[in-house]
Amino acid sequence: MGESGRIAIVTDDPGWHGARLKQAFAARGFDCAYVSLTACHLELEDPAMPVRLPGFSERLPDGVFVRGIPGGSLEQVTFYLDILHGLKMLGIPVYNDARAIERTVDKGMTSFLLQRAGIPTPPTWVLGDAETAREITRRELAAGHRVVSKPLFGSQGTGLQRHDSLEDMANLAPTNGIYYLQRYVCSDENAPHDWRVFVIRGRTVAAMRRCGVTWLNNVAQGARCEPARLDDILLCRLAEDAAKTLDMAYAGVDVIRDQHGRYTVLEVNSVPAWKGLQSVSDVIIADLLVDDFLGHCAGTESARRAAT
Structure with a gap:
């Protein structure tokens, strides 16, 4: 760890979670700064610090704890993930890292990887063709199943719809051109x-x-x-x-x-x-997260020192 033990908490809305993390880091002697990825940039004329974070002008943080990725255009979200990828490539521990976020922020890839690994997950269809989406839904309904449509990117249940009958298919619509359909599981x-x-x-x-x-x-x-x-x-x-x-x-x-x-x-x-x-x-939970994260940071630094 660096001398001052500074951690970047990536978030646009610290709120309750940011406060709990900051408290847990402080109890372990680490200062924190909230950082929005929208305020970060690449500065590729300086090979020593090609990734710039607000509040870290002299040196990069000892670790980056990701609490949120802003929404935006494909270009914007790609750039935000580029920042996280770049930090990890510079040897900064990122938690969860960009690869993990990419695999899970995209529900289609999450479902694909779970299915390939044999993890039980509902039958799922991801596609862009409206008629095929309607045909899949008709087929599922005819077989006695119900269908849930979700945004490919989304959280907290926002934008989910359940289609119980042929009449409900009038509400079947893509989100930004993509249908994510999943067989409904009734508990x-x-x-x-x-x-x-x-x-x-x-x-x-x-x-x-x-x-x-x-x-x-x-x-x-x-x-x-x-x-x-x-x-x-x-x-x-x-x-x-x-x-x-x-x-x-x-x-x-x-x-x-x-x-x-x-x-x-x-x-x-x-x-x-x-x-x-x-x-x-x-x-x-914040204490458990921070302890695991700091342990990961210490392990990363030890490996970096061993390599030099």
């Missing part, structure tokens, strides 16, 4: 719920059951949080396998159990919120 018609499992360095550290007021179980959509015990080996192992498959330092894994008792992974989040989870957990 309980009368009491919908799923689980958010928080995994750090391949180990489940906390979990909660999310009970939706509608078929959506996202906390941002009003779901109630209930504590979940960590002795359900199948649930925890499935979440851990999903995080490992996507090569993530930490992850929020959304798992649902169908009416036949089978678990399946719905989504994997590389920048997961944990405010709701913290409200029903005994462990302090």
Whole structure:
């Protein structure tokens, strides 16, 4: 670690999560600065510091903790990820790194990688052709299934629609030209719920059951949080396998159990919120994240010194 132990927390909205992280870093002797990727830039005339972060004019941070990636055009989002890629190439620990974010911010790639690894996940279709999307939906409905359409990029349940009948197909529309369709998994018609499992360095550290007021179980959509015990080996192992498959330092894994008792992974989040989870957990999640992150930073620095 550098002498002053400075950490960049990448976020445009520090809020509750930023405050908890900053408090945890301070308790361990590290100063933090919130950094927006929109304010970063490449300065390629200076080989010593080709990536510039506001608040780090003299030297780069000892580590970068990513709490959010701004939205924007394809060019803007690509550039934001370029900043994170560049920092890692310069030897700065980035948590989660750009590769992990790329694999999970794109739901299509997440589903593809889970399916290829044999991780149970609902049948999914990602495409741009409207007629094919309607045909897939008609076929699923005829087979007795329901279909959920989601934005390819999105979180917190925003923009999700469920198509229960042919009449609902009038609402079937792409998001920015792309359809992401997934077979709906029903947990309980009368009491919908799923689980958010928080995994750090391949180990489940906390979990909660999310009970939706509608078929959506996202906390941002009003779901109630209930504590979940960590002795359900199948649930925890499935979440851990999903995080490992996507090569993530930490992850929020959304798992649902169908009416036949089978678990399946719905989504994997590389920048997961944990405010709701913290409200029903005994462990302090920010402390666990910061301890793991600082351990990773120390390991990176030791490896860098050994190489010089």
